[in-house]
Amino acid sequence: MSARTMCRIKNTQRIFSATRPLLILVLILLSQNVQAELKLCLAEADFPPFTFKVDVASSEYKGYTVELIEYVSTHLERPIVIRKFPWKRCLFLLERGEVDIVADAYHDVQRAKKFYYSRPYYKMTPQFYYDQRVFPDGFPHASGPVSLPEYRGCGIQGYSYEHYGPGYNRLIKSASSLVQLFWQLARKRCDYVVEELEIVEGVNLLGPSIIDLSNIKHARPESARSPELHFIYSKDRAIDAKIIADINVAIQSFINSGQASKVMEKLMRP
Template sequence: MHIIKAKPASSHITGKPVITTLRRACAIAVCLLFSHPALADHDNQAPASQAEGTMIAAFSVWEPFAIEDEDGGIQGIDLMLLHEVANRLGLKLKSQPCPWRRCLKMLELGEIDVLTSFAYSDERAKFAQYIYPPYSRVNPVFYVNKQSPVSITHYADLRGLAIGSVVDSRYFEPFDSDPSLEKYEAGSEILILRMLEVGRIDTIVGSDANADYQIRKNNMQDAIIKAPFRSDVHNDIHMALSRKSSLIAQQDRIVKIMRDLHKEGFIQKIHELYWPDVIPVDLPQLDEFPVTPPISSE
């Protein structure tokens, strides 16, 4: 992009009356900007949805949590969860798609009330209040070709194998930084799955939720299976509230709703619908988490 420096207006327009008029116009514009309540205090405003009895949520397509249909519609684990929580709060759900980084920024600024598919980090906890217990859990898993499976029961079994992974992805340590492993990167999980299916690599590593979905969607169940090895790492998936949302005042109520959804089997049912490969015991269990949510960083 080329930027052309503009010449001063006085070199084209001469005479004090014109310059004075321009200065007055600028002064009026500045006064209007800072006197308008919607503009002057934007960062401190809660989402307008609260006055309308709605809950504003954002999502980024991430199967099977948010799945885009052929006609552009969205369904999945997160959408069913959001609708149920909003319904139990007596609110109408208003959801909107966005790139993931934009979703995070909207939550930070208070432009939305809630965001799902949210993994914990201390940095995020500064602007997001995590709801406990989490409603899902994803794990790094290795997959092999069913017709010619290699044995992967321990981490050491990975050495000497051609391993497919998604570029710029992080799975677990020591795998991510292990220089002794032979890794082949591609732009998406479906690409490395196809490489595994035709025997170009020995195994792939992937997030079980996403990889399971792609295997099922592309009818690869008879060609690709999970290896026995599991790392000790998993990522809990949360719902989170913006700290600038007025829904913060209902945090305890939302925590109770989430616990009720676990107890009633709702969480398991929506996973069975959109992620049938998941084993119920692999989902977050209520006894793993205290009744009251831990205090997040301010």
């Protein structure tokens, strides 16, 4: 081996020795960056005022939950990547560990067997809706219509209605969206439908012609409790407990700072 070749080898070794700590640091940072990203699934169907498309042609979503996610991401100093799928698909991906978080989940006993829940970030107002032309004297709801087996109540596929009280499991859940749910009511496929007040009012803000409520009355079922919205995490593939705790801190800060109220007031303003 020539002296010139030996010299080149030694120079290469010196350069590698000098840059090795930097290369290791870069690899560590890249590894941390990969670990830092959280994947969150949102139901792709409009769920105003919490998540909804800016316009029909857009893939951009806005709403209370979207702003909360941005707030949490800033608080954690971690990017949160949002993926959008049908609600049941989101739950499937969460169970498989393909996403870390699913947003806008109600609490129910069966779901709690599989998932951890964040602290609640919004309390909803349960309602049932009926056609006043069919029930001109009002709807009998002493303890909530879901407790009356002689009436057909309807809900949306994959949604939890446990908070509506005894008889909730008799609800016909064949609608794929809120629009289809009220279409079923208009076509007398159902005697009543159940949905939270904030959601129906939110849809009306998107456009008064989306759901025709001109002959529709609504009331709060006496037996219903107010459902709350949560983030959920898989028990089998849960993210780090500290991250879950930090998300809870961020949610509480979002509420206590008044930011939550400001966001909702802005969204619900006609």
